[in-house]
Amino acid sequence: GENVEQHPSTLSVQEGDSAVIKCTYSDSASNYFPWYKQELGKGPQLIIDIRSNVGEKKDQRIAVTLNKTAKHFSLHITETQPEDSAVYFCAASNSNQFYFGTGTSLTVIP
Amino acid sequence: DGGITQSPKYLFRKEGQNVTLSCEQNLNHDAMYWYRQDPGQGLRLIYYSQIVNDFQKGDIAEGYSVSREKKESFPLTVTSAQKNPTAFYLCASTESPRGTGELFFGEGSRLTVL
Numbered sequence: 246g247e248n249v250e251q252h253p254s255t256l257s258v259q260e261g262d263s264a265v266i267k268c269t270y271s272d273s274a275s276n277y278f279p280w281y282k283q284e285l286g287k288g289p290q291l292i293i294d295i296r297s298n299v300g301e302k303k304d305q306r307i308a309v310t311l312n313k314t315a316k317h318f319s320l321h322i323t324e325t326q327p328e329d330s331a332v333y334f335c336a337a338s339n340s341n342q343f344y345f346g347t348g349t350s351l352t353v354i355p
Numbered sequence: 356d357g358g359i360t361q362s363p364k365y366l367f368r369k370e371g372q373n374v375t376l377s378c379e380q381n382l383n384h385d386a387m388y389w390y391r392q393d394p395g396q397g398l399r400l401i402y403y404s405q406i407v408n409d410f411q412k413g414d415i416a417e418g419y420s421v422s423r424e425k426k427e428s429f430p431l432t433v434t435s436a437q438k439n440p441t442a443f444y445l446c447a448s449t450e451s452p453r454g455t456g457e458l459f460f461g462e463g464s465r466l467t468v469l
Contacts, residue, residue: 251397254395277456281458286462286463288445288461288463290460291459328409334398336420336458342400342413343388345390345397345398345399347395349394
């Protein structure tokens, strides 16, 4: 089955700096890669996603890159703000299931 | 507003008791999922259903049961056979049963076994 690894597990950045979270996957059949943001005590919410036929996608301060050959994808957050502090999960989907990374706890220091 | 509603938000259970967590969606989604979340372990799939009256076991189904009698409802029962049931449980749904569309989550239910 699919195995998704996510690094780092914790990340602290100064407000205004960039944050990068990386994930790798094992199943070359995976073709959909979403990123979720989870605030304390709440359910995860989709912030950006990318499909296997695209190498990069950007939405304002958030971008995701995908390298299918190396089987890794990354989340980039620029100009971080305190409200970006949360747990971020990557996921990979190959058919009818989603496989999640173990999460990254991001802290943005004002 | 369309979305997924989980209840209760907090639940306490004595050992040996079965409990049922409710999950209702009004998004007209075909596929529904139950995940368990423990600190440092991400989201692990318990059960999923792609269509009414059909469901499949996920990676950690032992000690859990589900039903899918209606499209909008996918309740999860945590049985007394589940050895370590204290966790945060998340229900989710997606329009496409092929797992290639956005997964919408509920707000979660936190179960504590006393």
